[in-house]
Structures are given as structure tokens and as C-alpha cells.
Amino acid sequence: MASPLLARKGRHRQRYDHENYRLVAGCIPYKLKEGTGDLFDRLEVLMISTPNRNDFVFPKGGWENDETIYEAACREVLEEAGVKGIINTRSLGEWVFRSKSSEMNCSPTGACKGQVFALEVTEVLDSWAEQSSHTRRWVPVMNAYSLCRYDWMREALDSFLDLLSGQKITVTADVTAAAATNQDLTPPQEITSTDISTMCMIQLPTSTERAIALC
Numbered sequence: 600m601a602s603p604l605l606a607r608k609g610r611h612r613q614r615y616d617h618e619n620y621r622l623v624a625g626c627i628p629y630k631l632k633e634g635t636g637d638l639f640d641r642l643e644v645l646m647i648s649t650p651n652r653n654d655f656v657f658p659k660g661g662w663e664n665d666e667t668i669y670e671a672a673c674r675e676v677l678e679e680a681g682v683k684g685i686i687n688t689r690s691l692g693e694w695v696f697r698s699k700s701s702e703m704n705c706s707p708t709g710a711c712k713g714q715v716f717a718l719e720v721t722e723v724l725d726s727w728a729e730q731s732s733h734t735r736r737w738v739p740v741m742n743a744y745s746l747c748r749y750d751w752m753r754e755a756l757d758s759f760l761d762l763l764s765g766q767k768i769t770v771t772a773d774v775t776a777a778a779a780t781n782q783d784l785t786p787p788q789e790i791t792s793t794d795i796s797t798m799c800m801i802q803l804p805t806s807t808e809r810a811i812a813l814c
Contacts, residue, residue, distance in 0.1 A: 612663035612664045612665055613662075613663060614664050620695065620710055620711060620712035621710075622661070622662040622668075622711070622712055622713065623696070623712070624659060624660070624662045624668045624669075624671040624675060624713060624715075624716070625657055625658055625659025625672055625675060625676070625713060625716070626659070626672050626675070626715065626716050626718040627715060627716070627718065627756070628645035628658070628676055628682050628684065628718045628719075628720045629643065629645070629717060629719060629720065629763075630642075630643055630645075630720050639740060639760075642739070642740040643739055643740060644657075644737075644738055644740050644756075644759075645735055645736070645737055645738075646736050646738055647680050647734065648733055648734045648735075649733065654748040655738075657715065657752060657755070658675050658676040658678075658680045659675055659679075659713060660674075660675040660678070660679065669686055669688050669716065672686060672714075672716050672718070673686055673718070676718055677727065678727065678728040678729050679732075679733050680733065681723065681725075681727025681728075681735065682722065682724065682735075683720070683721060683724075684718045684719045684720040684721045684722065685718065685721060686717070686719075687717045687718070687719075687762065688716060689716075689762060690715070691714070691715045691716060691758035691762065692715060692754060692755055693712065694712070694714075694715075694754075695710050695712050696710060696712075696713060696749075696751070715755045717762055717763070740760070
């Protein structure tokens, strides 16, 4: 794995699926503030800025062929936001990201396909690889909806709250994602991966959700 202070560059290891979508992985990093109160009052998520924009996004980036999707998600959150933590490998959903500004940015078909995961932050670094491009901001989870750049991010937040609360929660007003089939995965357990032990721990899922959205 690359040094935590050096971001990977280029796409020579980039994964594509059989439809030629560029595969990406990302995280919703979160923490619970100390004190009393319900989950939503204490829950904060970490969002990052991007150059020349006033809104915020969640860390995500390309999934490469020498890593698992969970390793890719942990690497991206480390490079872009400078945090480490425990990743829950129950997918919050799968979306197709279509670029409005440049159709060919993501792949020959003009789109990326990505999954997003919840990551409980356990360490915040003072410096990180892409610090010059991304500032980071802790946001109360209910305020994060108004800062999200794309609808798929608000849908991911809905799934994130479902996961943490153990019940179905819908905050997003306009759902643009079409639900697809669920698939059973390994029962939950927590393990430490030797390949990514410097970045995060992994918590395995019971199921994954899949959806398609435009951004």
C-alpha cells in the first residue's frame, strides 16, 4: 500500500466492470459526540470540500485492482479526509455517477459505478495526502442533507441512518434511486485486515443494497 501521506495517482490499476463502468468506493465517516441525548443529536458526519465549489461531498475514488473494495474506501477516506477508522462492510447502496460537466471523465461510457460504506472514525490526522485540495468539516447529521451536492448523497445518508438506528428512516424528500435486488453476504463479524490495518478495521455485513442514480 502507498504511504498514508502520498495519494495514488493515475488509473493504470483502475477496475472496470463488464459494462465498462469505472468502479469507485467511498465512505460516510462519522463520530458520536460525548454526552447524553439521542443518536441524531450526537451524530456527526465528516464532509470534504472540493476546489471551486461551495458545497460538500463524501470521500470517494477509484477502486484499484490490487485491493478489495473496502481497502479502496478506506484508502480514499485517508487520502482525501485524513481519517482512519472502522468500516462497516454492509453497503449503503450502489449508484451510477454520471458527470454533467464532462461525460468522458469517468470511463469510455461516461459513468462510474460506486458503493458507499459507513466508517466510524477512530483517528484524525493533522496532515493528509490531499490536504491542499480538500478541507474537512464535521457536520451534525441532519444538517448534512442541505450541504450534499447530489441526490445520491442524501440517499446514502438515509441508508446510513437506517444502518445505525436499526430501522427504516427516510429524510430525503425526492428519491431518485430505483431499488434493485438485495444479496445475502457473510454474517457480521469484526476483523483486522493485515493489508489495511494502518487505515481501518473491517466489520462484515449481513446484506447490501443496490440502487442507480444520476448526479
